[in-house]
Structures are given as structure tokens and as C-alpha cells.
Amino acid sequence: QKEVEQNSGPLSVPEGAIASLNCTYSDRGSQSFFWYRQYSGKSPELIMFIYSNGDKEDGRFTAQLNKASQYVSLLIRDSQPSDSATYLCAVTGTSGTYKYIFGTGTRLKVLA
């Protein structure tokens, strides 16, 4: 079982719709959860981080964390074509180490 799992996609949504990206992780000791966006040919950049159960909102983005279910999600409201990218879920604080564990990413396509 992979430590961080994401559906590879592509996930296609029409412009203006809500895009929902999901991620599950295997280690209950995980402490911090991150969403990175990566445009084709570019490096990942941080969009959101979340440490506590519940929702965290920042503009059009909402991160949701459910530690009991070992599940973290990213919602993008009013999706724009410029949101088309690969979204990487990352987990840290796993088993007392300092390592980031990345999922393989979900490719999002927002259709104009």
C-alpha cells in the first residue's frame, strides 16, 4: 500500500464548477498535510496546508482534513482554466521522521 494515494486523473471540470481533489494516507502518526500545484514543466508550489481536523479556506481554495478516516481533500471553487495543473498531496511528520511523502498527483483540466 502506498503511503499517500491520489487518483491520477485527469479530472475534467467545466469552467466555474467546483473541482474536488482527494488524498488518503496510511500512517496515523502523520501531522501535517499540504497541497502543491505543479504546472507542466514547472516546480511544485504550495497552495494550502492544514494541521487540524476540519476545513480551512483561502480564497477559492478549501482544504479538508479528516484524521479518523485518514483523508484530506482540496476543493477549488469557481474553477478557471488557469487552475489546470497537477495537484500533489504531501504529508509530513510521519512516524517521527522529517520526510515529506508525496502522492503521485491528480491532473486537473478545467474546460473553458
Next chain:
Amino acid sequence: DVKVTQSSRYLVKRTGEKVFLECVQDMDHENMFWYRQDPGLGLRLIYFSYDVKMKEKGDIPEGYSVSREKKERFSLILESASTNQTSMYLCASYRQANTEAFFGQGTRLTVV
């Protein structure tokens, strides 16, 4: 403005060559790591360093070594380059566990 700089954006090397990839960060971060990124496989950790002269193997260390003689610099070495090491290599750094990782621009290495 935080910065992680990789020495080359594109590299072409011959099979059997010794290859050096350099990464420098100006944020005084303790933690640095090297990933390779391949289509469908996501980011895979090669090596990780949490302090000067300290290193830890990641998931795919075979064929690679690293050096961290100064806090700001983390070098990845391909001892004898092979065609299966053709990939995008990403360096990143962060201050402590559970904080944002900052990525370099990536080095696309082609081994012929």
C-alpha cells in the same frame, strides 16, 4: 524572497559519466532533499539531509550519492550515469518538519 537554485535547467550526459547536480538555498534551512519525477510515478525521494554532513537514504538511492558540506548546498551525484536515470530532478528545502517546502526550478537530465 526565498530561493532554491539548481545549477542547471537542462543537462545531457553520456552513459558512464559521473554527473553532479548542485542545489543551493539561501533560507538557512536545515532540511534539504532530492527527488526525481517521472510520468506516472510522481515524486520519488532519492536522498534527504537534515543537517550538514548528515544524510539519509530515500526510496530509490541506488546509483546515487549525495554531499552536504555546507548548510546551504546539497549535491546529488550520479556515480556512473545510465539511461534509466533520465528524469526530472527536483531539489527542495524546508526549515523544520511540518513547514512549507520550497523547490528549485528542476534539472531535466538526459543520459544518452
